[in-house]
Amino acid sequence: MSEKVHVDPVLGEVRLRRSRRARRLSIRVHPDRGIVVTVPFAVPYAVGIVFLESRREWASAALARARERNADLPAGEDIESLRKQAKAVLPPRLADLAARYGFRYNRVTIKHNTSNWGSCSSKGNINLNLNLMRVPRPLRDYILLHELTHLRHPNHGPGFHAELERLLADHFSVNLEEADFQDFVPKISASRARYPYTHTLERALKAYRPV
Numbered sequence: 001m002s003e004k005v006h007v008d009p010v011l012g013e014v015r016l017r018r019s020r021r022a023r024r025l026s027i028r029v030h031p032d033r034g035i036v037v038t039v040p041f042a043v044p045y046a047v048g049i050v051f052l053e054s055r056r057e058w059a060s061a062a063l064a065r066a067r068e069r070n071a072d073l074p075a076g077e078d079i080e081s082l083r084k085q086a087k088a089v090l091p092p093r094l095a096d097l098a099a100r101y102g103f104r105y106n107r108v109t110i111k112h113n114t115s116n117w118g119s120c121s122s123k124g125n126i127n128l129n130l131n132l133m134r135v136p137r138p139l140r141d142y143i144l145l146h147e148l149t150h151l152r153h154p155n156h157g158p159g160f161h162a163e164l165e166r167l168l169a170d171h172f173s174v175n176l177e178e179a180d181f182q183d184f185v186p187k188i189s190a191s192r193a194r195y196p197y198t199h200t201l202e203r204a205l206k207a208y209r210p211v
């Protein structure tokens with residue numbers, strides 16, 4: 001069995017394995033090892049990439065589900081410790097971003113729920129999920145900017161998306177020098193010709209569903 005690693009901007013490291021026993025192309029998904037594409041011995045690795053491309057949506061969703069099942073889910077005192085961190089970190093960060101991009105909100109509340117990362121009410125109150133503390137900082141900022149954008153656009157219409165894209169373009173270029181942003185910038189720029197920022201960030205976020 002021989003192996004080659006292919007780095008996909010969205011799916012991460014993909015292992016292409018050539019196997020003497022394999023009769024057909026197949027894809028398996030591991031929460032830690034990522035995606036493994038098995039190709040029969042006589043088949044070039046490039047054909048494995050084409051095969052993966054044809055099942056990209058499925059592979060991405062399967063990877064997110066596998067990681068979700070595998071995630072160390074917080075419980076009991078872990079939630080209290082996340083709540084403490086969230087209360088110390090999220091409100092000042094939201095205030096920073098609001099000041100930088102000219103938003104005014106009413107109140108921010110830290111919540112624990114399983115249905116969303118955040119929400120914004122018609123009264124300008126913003127709720128943030130304490131599980132945002134388990135998410136890399138650029139994705140956390142993305143959620144905060146999403147909720148702030150709702151202050152101007154209380155829906156997910158074209159105006160909302162145009163404004164959020166504008167903010168993300170600015171935010172990711174301003175923070176380009178920071179190490180944790182550098183993980184995301186190549187992924188974004190690789191898909192930028194075809195997809196908006198939100199597409200790439202939403203995909204990355206799938207590995208961290210709120211619990």
Ligand SMILES: [Zn+2]
Nearest residue numbers: 146150155156
């Ligand atoms: Zn929204």
